[in-house]
Amino acid sequence: MGSAAFAQSRFSRQEISINGFRNPSIGLEYRHHAVSFHAGYYPTNFESGVTTTFVKVGTTFWFLPIGQRENPSSFYASVSYLRGLSREYENENAAFVDAGFRWMVWRGLNLRIGAGLLASPGKSVKLNTTPGISYSFFFN
Structure with a gap:
């Protein structure tokens, strides 16, 4: 693999994101190195034209930063x-x-795409696509 693909080996020390659409939620996220915490409003469609809504809080782990930019693209779980x-x-x-x-994408503008599983007692597990758009502010 070329050195350009792995030129960025670490994340900024801190990041605050304003999440405007679905992933991880419509709300705020704070990252410290490779771990972030998020909270917000989460709308989803398990069937076409029917929106189900939630309050969502959680933790994200960031890994495999890619590219030469100061704030790299990366994978998450x-x-x-x-x-x-x-x-x-x-x-x-x-x-x-x-x-x-x-x-x-550009400066702090970023797009996310992923897939997730939602589980709740007494209900079937639901597969969900998880697109998102956010703007991030980075602090070293």
């Missing part, structure tokens, strides 16, 4: 607790695990 706000999940607890890739 996340685990979260959800509390249902609507439909069949209202006032129900759930767990969510997902993994994917974050592409640093």
Whole structure:
């Protein structure tokens, strides 16, 4: 593999992200080195045209930073607790695990794509795509 692919071997010391769409949630995220914590509102569609909503808090682990940029793109894996706000999940607890890739588009603008599994007692496990758009502020 070329040295360009792995030129960035570490993340900035700290990052604060404003997450504007779904992944990890519509809310805030704070990262310290390769671990972040997030909290926010999480809408999802298990079926077309029907939105189910949650409050979501969790932890994300970042790994394999890619590229030569100061703030590299990278892979992630996340685990979260959800509390249902609507439909069949209202006032129900759930767990969510997902993994994917974050592409640093320009400065702090980044896009995420991944897949996750949502599990809740007494309900079938749901597979979910996890797209996201965020803007991040980095601190070294």
